[in-house]
Amino acid sequence: MxxxxxxxxxxxxxxxxxxxxxxxLALTAIGTFFGLALGVLGAASxxxxxxxxxxxxxxxxxxxxxxxxxxxxxFIFFGLPSLGVSINEWQASILAMVINLGAYSTEIIRAGIxxxxxxxxxxxxxxxxxRRQIFLRVVLAPALRKVWPAxxxxxxxVMLGSSVCSQIAAEELTFAANFIQSRNFRAFExxxxxxxxxxxxxxxxxxxxxxxxxxxxxxRRT
Amino acid sequence: xxxxxxDGLHKHFGSNHVLxxxxxxxxxxxxxxxxxxxxxxxxxxxxSINGLERFEDGLIEVDGExxxxxxxxxxxxxxxxxxxxxxxxxxxxLSAGQNVMLAPEVVKKLPKAECESIxxxxxxxxxxxxxxxxxxxxLSGGQQQRVAIARxxxxxxxxxLCDEITSALDPELVxxxxxxxxxxxxxxxxLVMVTHEMRFAREVGDTLVFMHEGRIHESGAPDTLFTRPxxxxxxxxxxxxx
Numbered sequence: 001m002x003x004x005x006x007x008x009x010x011x012x013x014x015x016x017x018x019x020x021x022x023x024x025l026a027l028t029a030i031g032t033f034f035g036l037a038l039g040v041l042g043a044a045s046x047x048x049x050x051x052x053x054x055x056x057x058x059x060x061x062x063x064x065x066x067x068x069x070x071x072x073x074x075f076i077f078f079g080l081p082s083l084g085v086s087i088n089e090w091q092a093s094i095l096a097m098v099i100n101l102g103a104y105s106t107e108i109i110r111a112g113i114x115x116x117x118x119x120x121x122x123x124x125x126x127x128x129x130x131r132r133q134i135f136l137r138v139v140l141a142p143a144l145r146k147v148w149p150a151x152x153x154x155x156x157x158v159m160l161g162s163s164v165c166s167q168i169a170a171e172e173l174t175f176a177a178n179f180i181q182s183r184n185f186r187a188f189e190x191x192x193x194x195x196x197x198x199x200x201x202x203x204x205x206x207x208x209x210x211x212x213x214x215x216x217x218x219x220r221r222t
Numbered sequence: 223x224x225x226x227x228x229d230g231l232h233k234h235f236g237s238n239h240v241l242x243x244x245x246x247x248x249x250x251x252x253x254x255x256x257x258x259x260x261x262x263x264x265x266x267x268x269x270s271i272n273g274l275e276r277f278e279d280g281l282i283e284v285d286g287e288x289x290x291x292x293x294x295x296x297x298x299x300x301x302x303x304x305x306x307x308x309x310x311x312x313x314x315x316l317s318a319g320q321n322v323m324l325a326p327e328v329v330k331k332l333p334k335a336e337c338e339s340i341x342x343x344x345x346x347x348x349x350x351x352x353x354x355x356x357x358x359x360x361l362s363g364g365q366q367q368r369v370a371i372a373r374x375x376x377x378x379x380x381x382x383l384c385d386e387i388t389s390a391l392d393p394e395l396v397x398x399x400x401x402x403x404x405x406x407x408x409x410x411x412x413l414v415m416v417t418h419e420m421r422f423a424r425e426v427g428d429t430l431v432f433m434h435e436g437r438i439h440e441s442g443a444p445d446t447l448f449t450r451p452x453x454x455x456x457x458x459x460x461x462x463x464x
Contacts, residue, residue, distance in 0.1 A: 123311035123370075126272050127325035127377060128300035137328060141315045217315075 007189050013180045020176030021197060027090075027172060028159040028205065031097030035158070036151065038098060039105025043143075044135055046106060047113040057106055064103035070164050072096050077168045093165040093172075101158045108150045112143030141217050148213040155209060156202045163198070173197065225250040225412055226271065226381055231280035233266060240266050241277065242436040248381065248429075251410045255423035255444070258433035259459060264416045267433070268383050271414065272296070272303040285380045301329065304379030308386040310366040312358040318345060318369045319354035322376045329377070337376075344372035348402050364395030368402055375406075382406065384415035420463055424448055432456045 010017070042061065045053035064072065076099075077092035087095070116139050124134040144151070166175035173194060181190040226248035233241035240263045248254050256264040269275040271282060273289060273296035282289040287299045312321050322341035326332045332340070345351050348368035358366055367387055374382060384403065388396045400422050407413055407426050417423050423430060424444040431441040434455045440447060451457040 117309075117311070119307055119309050119311035120313060122274055123305075123307060123313075123373075125296075126274065126300060126303070126305035127373070128297045128329045129325060130297070133328045137324060138313055142313075145315065 003188075005189060006186060007193070009184050009186055010180065010189055010193055013176075013184070016176045016180060017173070017194070017197070020171065020173035021201070023171060024159065024162055024173040024201070027093055027097060027162045027165065027170070028155070030094050031101055031158055031162070032155050034094075034098040035101025036105050036109075038102030039109050040140070042102060042106030043109035043113055046110050048131070048135070061103045061106050064100055065107075069096070069100055069161050070167065072100060073164060073168060089165070089168045089170040092168055093162065093170045096165070097158055097162060100161070101154065104154050104157075105151060108147050108154060109143060111150075112145075112147035113139055115146055116143060145213070145217050148217065149210070152206050152209040152213070156206055159205055160198060160202060224248060225252075225285055226414070227281075227283045228267075228271070229281045229283075231267070231270060231277050231282065233263075233270065233275060233277040240436050241270070244280070244438060246431065246438065248412060248414060250380075250412055252428045253407045253413045253426055254415070254429045254431060255427035256414065256416045256431050256433060257418075257420070257423060257459070258439075262433040263436045264431075264433045265385055268385050268414060268416050271381075271383055272300050272305055274305075297329075301377060302380040303383060304374030304377055304381070305383040306367070306370050306374050306385065306387045308389050310358075310363070310370045310390070312366055312369055312373070314358050317355050317357055318350065318361065318372075321358070321369055322373045325373070325377050340376050341372070344376045345369070347375065347405075348372045349398075362395060363391045364398045367391065367399045371399075371402055371406075381412040381414060384413060384417070386416050386418065388417070388419060418463075420448075420460075432459065434459075 041053075042057040044050065045057050073092065073096040076096050077087065077089065080087050080092075120138060121134060124138045129137070162172060163174035165172055166178060169175065177190050177194040181187045184190070224247035226246070228244055228246040231241050231244040232239070244267055246254075246267075256268060258264045266275050270277050271284065273293070277291050279291050284299055285302050287302055289296070289299050312318075313324070316324065319338070319341045322344050323334075323337040326337040326340055327334060342351065342354060345354055348371050350365060350368055350372070353361060353365065353369070358369070361369065371387075387403075388399050391399065396419070400419065403413065403415070404426055415423075427444050429441060430444040430447045432439050432447065432455075440451065440453050440456050447456065448460060451460060
């Protein structure tokens with residue numbers, strides 16, 4: 001093999017890599033927050049059959065789960081402007097991630113809600129709590145706790161999937177990698193390093209979220 | 223006037239006619255024990271009183287709060303009726319104290335400090351003052367059931383429904399729960415309980431109601447019913463449990 005590795009040549013691009021990493025993290029954080037909020041709403045509508053929202057969310061979930069993320073992103077970024085909605089690459093990326101995570105987390109959280117023992121809901125009903133109070137105070141926290149590991153995995157998938165946003169020129173980590181290797185022609189070194197960075201980000205996000213779940217979702221692990 | 227009045231109650235599960243016209247009056251301070259074979263409709267009757275089971279025909283009235291067939295607004299009624307379940311049904315993500323505080327806080331909208339003092343008082347009443355911060359999975363079955371009683375009492379119900387509250391307990395834990403119920407009865411709490419503890423029903427109950435095939439087959443003072451059953455079904459039932 002005659003190829004001479006040159007990882008040092010990446011050093012001059014470290015600011016670009018750092019900026020790309022931070023943007024990937026920002027996309028993921030915003031996408032996760034709103035995506036999970038959407039997922040909770042969707043899961044509640046589906047699990048408790050709140051018409052008409054249960055139908056709306058059922059269609060939405062099937063639509064998103066059965067189409068590629070890249071196409072969803074293109075639809076939002078190139079399709080919406082045709083309808084007169086102007087949207088930049090960051091807005092499109094965030095919207096696509098929220099919509100994507102919203103659909104998957106709807107199904108994940110629904111599983112948690114449906115695993116609530118019937119008797120706990122009856123106990124809350126017998127205390128004269130309303131459906132909304134029962135959902136927010138009795139059902140939601142144990143449901144999230146049960147499915148939290150699955151949610152963490154889905155968030156990691158969404159973070160990795162955000163690399164696709166480079167295709168609409170959102171300057172996140174993969175965009176940075178494409179840019180660097182087009183300048184220094186060191187494709188192997190560049191993608192090797194960026195792959196490693198994604199790997200570490202994924203591990204870090206999963207650990208962070210698992211711990212955050214333990215702290216933020218009320219009560220003890222059951 | 224009777225605290226609880228049930229008039230002509232009919233209930234079907236599909237084609238199965240489980241309550242066939244129940245009439246029952248419970249006076250304030252009365253302790254009523256519902257007995258009967260499984261499938262006789264006693265749990266369904268109990269669960270109808272706070273709207274956990276819908277019924278097709280009849281009327282239930284608790285302390286002036288009426289419940290008609292098919293009624294969906296149950297909040298006012300449920301504030302007057304407490305319930306304790308066979309499986310305790312504590313909220314697993316909340317401590318014992320938080321379990322008791324929750325309803326006064328979100329339903330009665332009392333200030334948090336007041337809810338906490340209510341919760342401490344109720345836990346003390348069931349002998350678990352020191353378990354305020356314990357979570358359900360750190361408590362024995364008997365302790366969990368006592369927390370569940372405290373949780374129901376915190377809403378100051380007019381009547382407390384007990385649905386086989388000792389059936390899921392290990393034998394050695396039954397007496398601590400029954401002791402709490404006995405204290406409540408002695409303090410004048412109105413109780414309607416479905417129970418298989420015949421000795422307890424006889425000792426604490428003012429009225430025994432024997433249900434058979436969806437009807438109140440026989441009712442009266444416990445001693446009379448146990449010693450001189452009028453119907454062969456009740457005699458048979460009493461014979462089968464001794």
